[in-house]
Amino acid sequence: MSTKLHDMTLHVLLTDSGDALLWGLQDGRDVPGDKFRKLLFAWHEPSCYGTTLELQQAGELAVTVLPPEMVLPFFAEPNFMDVLRWEGGNEAVKRLLDIAPVLYREAQAGRYVPSYRAFRNGKLQWTWETGSESLGELDWDTLKIGEELSGLHAAFSAAVSAKHYADEAAVADLQRDYPALFRGAQAGGTSADAPFTEEEWLVALGWKPDTAPFRPALQLLEPDEEQYDWQLRLVLQDKSDGTALIPIRLAADGQASGTWPSDWSPYIRERSPGWAARLAASLPGENSGGELFAEPLSDEAAWRFLTTDSRELLSDGWNVMLPGWWEAASKRKPRLRAKITSEAGGRGQSLFGLNALVDFDWRIAVGDADLSEAEFAELLSRKQRLIRIRGEWVYLDPALLEQIRRLMESICPEEGLSLQDVLQLHLLSVGDSGKPPAQGSISAEDPEDEEERIKMEVELNKHLLALLRQLGQPSELKELPVPAGLRAELRGYQREGFTWLSYLRKFGLGACLADDMGLGKTVQFITYLLHHRAESEYPALLVCPTSVLGNWQKELARFAPELKVMLHYGKGRLSGEALAAVLKETDVVITSYATALLDQETLQEIQWSSLCLDEAQNIKNAQNKQSAAVRSLQARHRIALTGTPIENRLSELWSIYDFLNPGYLGNQRGFQHRFANPIEKHHDEERTAQLQKLVKPFMLRRKKKDPAIQLDLPDKQEMKVYINLTAEQGALYEQTVKDLLERMKELEGIERKGAILAALTKLKQLCDHPVLLTKEAALSEEETLLSEERRESFITRSAKLERLVAMVDELRDEGDSCLIFTQYVGMGRMLADVLQAQRGEPVLYLNGSTPKAERDKMIDTFQSADGTGPGIFILSLKAGGVGLNLTAANHVFHFDRWWNPAVENQATDRAYRMGQKRNVQVHKFISLGTLEEKIDEMLESKMSLSENVISTSESWITELSNEELRDLFALRQEW
Numbered sequence: 001m002s003t004k005l006h007d008m009t010l011h012v013l014l015t016d017s018g019d020a021l022l023w024g025l026q027d028g029r030d031v032p033g034d035k036f037r038k039l040l041f042a043w044h045e046p047s048c049y050g051t052t053l054e055l056q057q058a059g060e061l062a063v064t065v066l067p068p069e070m071v072l073p074f075f076a077e078p079n080f081m082d083v084l085r086w087e088g089g090n091e092a093v094k095r096l097l098d099i100a101p102v103l104y105r106e107a108q109a110g111r112y113v114p115s116y117r118a119f120r121n122g123k124l125q126w127t128w129e130t131g132s133e134s135l136g137e138l139d140w141d142t143l144k145i146g147e148e149l150s151g152l153h154a155a156f157s158a159a160v161s162a163k164h165y166a167d168e169a170a171v172a173d174l175q176r177d178y179p180a181l182f183r184g185a186q187a188g189g190t191s192a193d194a195p196f197t198e199e200e201w202l203v204a205l206g207w208k209p210d211t212a213p214f215r216p217a218l219q220l221l222e223p224d225e226e227q228y229d230w231q232l233r234l235v236l237q238d239k240s241d242g243t244a245l246i247p248i249r250l251a252a253d254g255q256a257s258g259t260w261p262s263d264w265s266p267y268i269r270e271r272s273p274g275w276a277a278r279l280a281a282s283l284p285g286e287n288s289g290g291e292l293f294a295e296p297l298s299d300e301a302a303w304r305f306l307t308t309d310s311r312e313l314l315s316d317g318w319n320v321m322l323p324g325w326w327e328a329a330s331k332r333k334p335r336l337r338a339k340i341t342s343e344a345g346g347r348g349q350s351l352f353g354l355n356a357l358v359d360f361d362w363r364i365a366v367g368d369a370d371l372s373e374a375e376f377a378e379l380l381s382r383k384q385r386l387i388r389i390r391g392e393w394v395y396l397d398p399a400l401l402e403q404i405r406r407l408m409e410s411i412c413p414e415e416g417l418s419l420q421d422v423l424q425l426h427l428l429s430v431g432d433s434g435k436p437p438a439q440g441s442i443s444a445e446d447p448e449d450e451e452e453r454i455k456m457e458v459e460l461n462k463h464l465l466a467l468l469r470q471l472g473q474p475s476e477l478k479e480l481p482v483p484a485g486l487r488a489e490l491r492g493y494q495r496e497g498f499t500w501l502s503y504l505r506k507f508g509l510g511a512c513l514a515d516d517m518g519l520g521k522t523v524q525f526i527t528y529l530l531h532h533r534a535e536s537e538y539p540a541l542l543v544c545p546t547s548v549l550g551n552w553q554k555e556l557a558r559f560a561p562e563l564k565v566m567l568h569y570g571k572g573r574l575s576g577e578a579l580a581a582v583l584k585e586t587d588v589v590i591t592s593y594a595t596a597l598l599d600q601e602t603l604q605e606i607q608w609s610s611l612c613l614d615e616a617q618n619i620k621n622a623q624n625k626q627s628a629a630v631r632s633l634q635a636r637h638r639i640a641l642t643g644t645p646i647e648n649r650l651s652e653l654w655s656i657y658d659f660l661n662p663g664y665l666g667n668q669r670g671f672q673h674r675f676a677n678p679i680e681k682h683h684d685e686e687r688t689a690q691l692q693k694l695v696k697p698f699m700l701r702r703k704k705k706d707p708a709i710q711l712d713l714p715d716k717q718e719m720k721v722y723i724n725l726t727a728e729q730g731a732l733y734e735q736t737v738k739d740l741l742e743r744m745k746e747l748e749g750i751e752r753k754g755a756i757l758a759a760l761t762k763l764k765q766l767c768d769h770p771v772l773l774t775k776e777a778a779l780s781e782e783e784t785l786l787s788e789e790r791r792e793s794f795i796t797r798s799a800k801l802e803r804l805v806a807m808v809d810e811l812r813d814e815g816d817s818c819l820i821f822t823q824y825v826g827m828g829r830m831l832a833d834v835l836q837a838q839r840g841e842p843v844l845y846l847n848g849s850t851p852k853a854e855r856d857k858m859i860d861t862f863q864s865a866d867g868t869g870p871g872i873f874i875l876s877l878k879a880g881g882v883g884l885n886l887t888a889a890n891h892v893f894h895f896d897r898w899w900n901p902a903v904e905n906q907a908t909d910r911a912y913r914m915g916q917k918r919n920v921q922v923h924k925f926i927s928l929g930t931l932e933e934k935i936d937e938m939l940e941s942k943m944s945l946s947e948n949v950i951s952t953s954e955s956w957i958t959e960l961s962n963e964e965l966r967d968l969f970a971l972r973q974e975w
Contacts, residue, residue: 010040012096018068018154020075023061033062043079046070068158072107075100095148102134103152107159113207114181115157116198124181126160127153181205200274204317212267213239214246214260216275217319220297220305222393229296232283232305234275236260236268237319250276250292282313303385306330325393333397335365336404337457338417338425340464354420354509354661362408363459367394373408380405407456417458419507420664425458426468427693467507471697474500475708483530485562488523493702493709497524500700501639502531505610510638510660512616514645514701518913519709521641522552525612526559528639529588533563536609536636539586543630544614546592547848548883550856552614556588563587569595575602593618593626600629611635615882616642619659620652622668631659643909644902645699650676653695660698716912718922720936721807723799725927728770730971733930736762736773737969744962753958756965760931760957763969767927768827768896769798791837800925804831804895805838807923808872811891812839817862817871818891821881821907823898825849831874831895839872847876863888881907890918895925897935929972 008031013021022040024031031039033055041050047070054065066074075096106112111129118125128135164174174181202208214236221231238244248258254273279292297305307330310320341359364376369389371379379387385396411417460468470477480499482490490498497513501524504511515521529540544552549569556565566582568574568591574582579602583589589608596603611633613619619627638660646653654671657664665671675691678684702709725733740759747755765772771794795801804820811818822828825847832845844858861869869888875881877898889911898904904924912920926932960968 008039013063014071014096014148014151014155016150016154018071018151018158020066020071020155021056021058021063022066023063030061033064036062037064040064044074046073068155069162071155072100072104072159076104077101099152103128103156104159106132106134107156107163112156112160113202114205115153116201118157119181119201125153125157128156181207197270197274200271212264212271214264214267215239215319216271217245217321218279218310218313219245219247219321220302220310220323222323230299230302231296232293234279234293235321236264250279252276252280252292278316282316283309299384299386306386323393329367329394332367332394334400334404335457336407337363337365337459338411338422339363339459340417340422340461342461354418354423354664356419356508358417358419358422358464360413360417360458362413364404366396367392369394376404420661422458422460422464423468423697424664424694425456426460426464427697428690468697470503471509474503474700477503480531483527485530485560486527487561488527488559490523490527491520491709494520494524494527497521497700497702498527498531501525501528504698505532505637508637510640510657510698512640512642512645512656512660512699514640514642514699516643516703516909518909518916519702519704520914521643522555523559525639525641526556526563529563529610530560532609533587536607537584538606538609539564539566539583540588540610540612541603541606541608541633541635542588542590542612542614543593543596544590545618545883546594546852547855547879548614549590549592550852551859551883551885552590554856556590565590567591568599573599575599593630596633597626597629600632603633606634608633608635610637610639612639612641613659614641616640616656616659617644617652620649620655622651622655622658627655627659631662643906645701646902648900650680650691657695657698664698665694714916714919716908716920716922718924720924720926721803722926722928722933723803725767725930725971726770726797726799728797729766729799729927732770732773733763733766733971736766737966737971740969741962741966744965756958756960759969763931764896765824765827767800767930767932768822768824769801769830771797771830772824772826791834795834800895800927801831801834803925804893805834807893808835809838812841812871816891817889818873818893819880819886819889819907819911820872820874820893820895821877821904822874822895823877824896825876827895828874828876835872835874841872842870844870844873845875846873846880848879850879859884859886862886875907875910877903877907880910884910885913885915886910887913887915887917890916890920892920892922893925894923897924897926897932899935899938931969933972934968 009025011023011025015021022036023033024036024040037050037053037055041047041053041064044050047053047066050064053067056063056065078097106128107126111132111134112126113129115123115125115127199208203210217235217237219233219235221227221233223229233247234250235245235247238246246258246260248256248260248268250256250272254276256268256272256275260268276292283292306322306326310322313320338360339362341361362373362376364371364373366376366379366389369392371389379389379396380401383398385398387394387396474496477496477499479495480502482495482498497515501511501513505528513521513524515524525542532540542552546569549567553565553567556563564585564587566586566589568589573595583606591599591603611630613630619630621627640656640660642656645656651668651672654665654668654676658668666674675687678687679691736759740755743755744752762773795805808818808820820831822831828845828847832843836843844862846855846858850858858873862873863869863886867888873886873889881903892908892911894904894907908920908922912922924936926936957965957968
């Protein structure tokens with residue numbers, strides 16, 4: 001194709017792939033390719049004025065390649081430089097200039113269809129609608145474009161695609177509306193064997209409406225009283241009446257026979273050969289005797305059609321009609337159920353502990369049928385996949401049947417199921433609203449295989465149902481009478497707690513009393529001790545932190561003076577026969593966790609009436625020796641008292657429960673895989689709900705704000721006190737961070753972790769007072785008392801200390817008392833010295849090294865009934881954060897922040913608990929722009945830890961990258 005362009009002749013060759021190859025001649029010689037491209041495309045913006053167009057060498061000729069997507073728009077609206085003008089032109093170029101504007105308008109207007117020919121070759125291309133009015137105006141015969149037709153199709157398709165793919169939403173719409181079109185294009189030519197006509201194919205895609213008055217469908221008929229075999233047939237469904245189905249016979253060559261309305265005949269004659277070819281290709285095994293589907297289907301063939309063939313036919317555009325019961329039946333799987341015998345757990349049969357065995361019978365649910373073990377065995381022997389049971393068709397998966405058989409063989413009904421398995425299965429299968437019931441036992445040694453196991457259910461009898469209901473609803477238990485020896489008036493929820501503890505003891509089930517601090521766990525347990533004091537020849541053993549040994553002694557003497565209490569602690573502890581003799585006259589033995597480890601062998605020899613752990617979070621690390629020692633002790637009943645069953649990680653909850661009911665939550669590895677990892681890492685709501693169901697029956701947790709508690713406690717007002725660093729603190733803080741980040745470039749492994757934790761401690765201490773970091777001598781007590789000037793200078797070096805002194809001055813002037821918590825012993829001593837000098841009054845200071853006798857005296861002095869005791873009590877967070885009753889204070893200061901909100905709240909609850917008559921104000925000090933502020937932000941997101949079992953701890957900081965460390969530690973410059 002050529003034409004004269006001023007004094008240059010333009011040549012165009014349209015390739016089959018749609019590219020336009022262009023070159024020019026001038027005075028009979030080739031125009032250099034680069035010059036030609038600059039002249040022709042000087043105003044062509046889509047090609048960046050020709051700069052993006054490729055030059056190809058064809059022999060000695062350099063041609064410019066115009067890609068397919070630019071061909072139609074370029075020739076539809078030629079835009080040449082003024083110096084280039086057409087002087088006539090031959091017929092070939094005229095054809096392209098005549099056709100390009102029309103085809104381009106069609107593409108832009110959306111008048112195109114997918115190309116059937118390209119689709120059968122596994123490609124997605126487009127072609128114009130042959131019936132378009134615009135195209136009808138062209139005289140195709142006169143234009144004689146046969147040799148350029150393939151190139152025009154390719155250029156047209158490219159123009160359509162360019163239109164589509166410029167708009168991602170348009171592509172998404174196409175893929176959503178015509179998924180079969182894209183599947184076919186991705187199949188790499190697999191559609192080539194599908195013998196559609198182009199019209200049928202467009203209809204099947206949904207691109208064009210189907211004008212036929214019927215739709216073909218394949219119908220599977222199940223055996224009945226008149227027909228004893230499965231049958232597959234081709235039917236025509238009347239579009240105007242979907243219930244009208246007309247069966248037709250179809251020969252392998254596509255000849256259709258049957259009775260149908262006369263106006264259907266043209267469509268049937270046109271389409272039946274395609275139906276036959278497609279069905280023969282899809283279902284080659286069903287062509288018999290020259291007629292498709294002439295023979296009935298075997299059970300195996302029917303099962304294959306239901307499960308596999310029907311899905312493939314649906315994806316190929318066929319309508320498939322399956323029996324109405326199939327969809328529900330295919331989703332129902334056989335279920336194995338252990339039906340507990342009616343006597344288990346009744347008055348005539350005792351249950352004691354989770355290892356107690358209960359009798360059961362097997363039941364297998366297949367569809368709506370409930371089969372006995374013998375009936376199921378007969379069903380297995382038939383080896384059928386589709387079977388009618390009691391008038392209902394069911395689908396039997398051989399793999400699932402084999403799993404059921406193996407599971408039944410692994411559990412012997414004569415030996416019974418443990419109460420632990422029964423409770424687990426029942427708790428996890430109740431209330432899932434349509435979700436499958438629980439799987440087997442959660443204590444499997446191989447948790448990786450858990451998801452592959454068959455589902456197993458348990459059917460409780462009325463006795464065990466009552467047990468489970470009462471475990472979950474303590475308020476429904478019949479309240480026990482309060483023992484006469486109790487010197488206290490129990491609140492309603494406390495009577496309920498004591499009754500609940502006794503109820504679990506009856507069945508040998510461990511109990512975790514996890515009420516909020518201050519709700520009276522102590523008095524509930526003392527009531528329990530009084531009620532059960534005569535049930536065993538041995539006393540109860542109470543293990544608690546050293547810091548509250550004295551508190552327990554006093555509380556027992558106060559609430560139950562008739563109980564004979566022995567303190568097993570310190571020098572001169574009894575053992576052997578001497579201990580045995582004393583225990584015969586003792587009701588309660590109190591010891592510390594450390595002593596329990598030291599005297600493990602001695603305490604192991606005794607079968608305690610009950611074993612109670614106070615502040616049970618002390619055994620949260622199941623691997624340490626102290627925890628192992630406590631677990632090794634023998635007792636008729638185990639109890640855990642804790643206000644924080646989870647402080648940081650779910651493994652702590654597992655540790656407490658493994659003490660209460662060993663094995664109930666599986667082994668530690670299995671628990672980590674099944675619950676801890678999904679919940680802590682992925683916030684898995686389903687696993688959280690499952691764990692809550694397992695935990696609930698053995699944990700009683702009430703909160704101060706629960707409406708049913710009705711404590712009538714005064715309000716607790718929490719406020720954050722934000723404080724700027726002094727210039728000295730800021731400089732030291734930045735230097736510490738800088739030094740750490742420099743060291744991080746060189747350190748690795750354990751040295752790196754150690755350096756990070758050391759820097760973390762330095763930064764937190766620096767926020768308290770520079771002296772903790774510089775290690776210079778603090779003021780002695782005498783200097784502090786005598787030199788007001790030195791004291792003032794010392795105070796002002798720490799903005800926190802300055803603020804604390806001012807606030808304590810104000811509250812003491814108003815007659816209020818306060819608790820001040822710090823995690824650093826050195827800071828506590830400084831606070832005590834400074835405040836005592838500042839106020840001229842005694843200041844109490846308790847830390848981990850305070851002897852027991854002195855600790856008890858401090859508490860008594862602070863809590864003095866006449867209100868004349870000291871008004872300032874400084875406490876180490878760990879030593880004074882639990883087990884103490886300090887309601888004389890109505891202000892609580894957290895001088896430095898702890899990582900765990902639960903620990904801080906425990907400390908606050910020394911003052912905010914029963915017996916408190918005044919409003920409690922909690923002041924949390926935060927140094928602005930520092931790590932403390934970032935810690936506080938993390939604490940805010942962690943407040944729901946105990947409810948949602950989500951965790952963080954300090955150790956994760958050591959895993960941060962250097963850049964992340966910089967972000968966490970660096971001082972925010974705006975402060």
